[in-house]
Amino acid sequence: MAAIEKRPFGDYGLPRRYAFGKSFWVGTGWGIVAISFLVLAIGGVGDFSMGGLALHGGRILKFGAFWAGFFLIVGLFEEFLLRGYTQFTLTQGMGFWPAALLLSTCFAALHIGNPGETWAGLLAVAVIGIFFCLTLRRTGNLWFAVGFHAAWDWGESYLYSVPDSGGMVTGHLMRTFFHGSRWLTGGSVGPEGSVLVFVVLALTWVAFDRVYPEAKPSH
Numbered sequence: 001m002a003a004i005e006k007r008p009f010g011d012y013g014l015p016r017r018y019a020f021g022k023s024f025w026v027g028t029g030w031g032i033v034a035i036s037f038l039v040l041a042i043g044g045v046g047d048f049s050m051g052g053l054a055l056h057g058g059r060i061l062k063f064g065a066f067w068a069g070f071f072l073i074v075g076l077f078e079e080f081l082l083r084g085y086t087q088f089t090l091t092q093g094m095g096f097w098p099a100a101l102l103l104s105t106c107f108a109a110l111h112i113g114n115p116g117e118t119w120a121g122l123l124a125v126a127v128i129g130i131f132f133c134l135t136l137r138r139t140g141n142l143w144f145a146v147g148f149h150a151a152w153d154w155g156e157s158y159l160y161s162v163p164d165s166g167g168m169v170t171g172h173l174m175r176t177f178f179h180g181s182r183w184l185t186g187g188s189v190g191p192e193g194s195v196l197v198f199v200v201l202a203l204t205w206v207a208f209d210r211v212y213p214e215a216k217p218s219h
Contacts, residue, residue, distance in 0.1 A: 001085060013084040013142035014076075023139055027147030030204070034148070035155040038191045038200045039162065047180030054161065054175045063171035067158040068150070075150035079142045082107050083132055096137060104129030116166035116188030124192045125165065127201050128152075134205065138212040156191060163190030 002009045010016060018024075042048040055063060082103045090099035107129035108122045132145040157164040161172035166189050178185040186193030 010141070012080070012088050013136060014080060014146075015141055018141055018143050021143065023141065023143040024147040027135070027144035027149075028151040029147075030144075030208070031148035031151030032155050032159075034200055034204050035152045035160070035191070037203075038194070038197055039156075039160045041196045041200065042178075042185060042191060042194060045180070045184055047178060047185045048162075049177050049179070051175035051177060053173065055171065055173055059171070060173065064158060064173070066171070067169060068154055071150045071153040071157070072146075074153060075146040075148075078107070079132065079145050079149055082129065083136055083142055083145065087133065087136065096133075100130055100133035104133065111165050114166040116163065118187070118189050118193050120183075120195070121165060121186065121189035121193035124197045124201070127198065128192075131201060131205055131208075134208065135212075138208070138214065163188060165189060165192055 002012065008015075039048060053060075083100075087096075087099055087103055090102065094102075104126045108126035111117055111122055111125050114121075132142075132149065135144045135148070136142055153164055156162055157167075157169045158172050159174075161168075161174040161176045162178070163186070178187075182193070183195050185191075186197070191197060
């Protein structure tokens with residue numbers, strides 16, 4: 001489509017000159033901090049605990065690297081699919097935010113078939129999608145979102161070893177336990193189904209808005 005439309009591929013959100021540059025690594029840091037804050041908040045109300053390592057020796061690095069690479073691919077694929085070419089193209093016809101709302105709804109819909117998914121988890125996915133659209137709007141590309149997305153999934157699935165949108169991965173780092181009410185723990189969905197995810201996302205949105213303010217039009 002870039003060739004047909006006679007546009008640089010980078011116009012669709014992933015310019016090569018910024019590939020795995022500062023924006024990507026800053027996004028990665030934000031993603032780890034956000035998922036850590038969420039899991040620790042659940043632990044802070046007494047509904048999450050760790051029971052020691054599930055992996056030992058070289059398997060820690062082996063699975064850590066494997067899942068980092070896997071979730072990087074997931075981040076690249078999902079961000080470009082839903083906030084790359086499609087977001088760019090729909091924006092031309094309906095405006096940025098209407099397109100963002102539509103595609104974030106589609107993002108949530110893609111998770112409906114996940115085992116153990118709930119309405120709260122789906123709503124959280126949609127909200128995360130809208131946040132990623134904000135990062136695209138403010139940074140000008142998807143590299144921050146890709147880093148955040150990959151780090152969030154890696155931290156959730158491997159580092160903290162909790163369900164991610166209803167699924168547990170093989171080869172996670174910790175033995176962890178949820179106990180308590182589903183509305184705080186997220187139940188089968190994991191932290192993304194907890195009401196606390198909306199608090200964390202709201203705080204993340206406000207912090208991002210402060211650090212990356214909207215550019216004011218020049219006069």
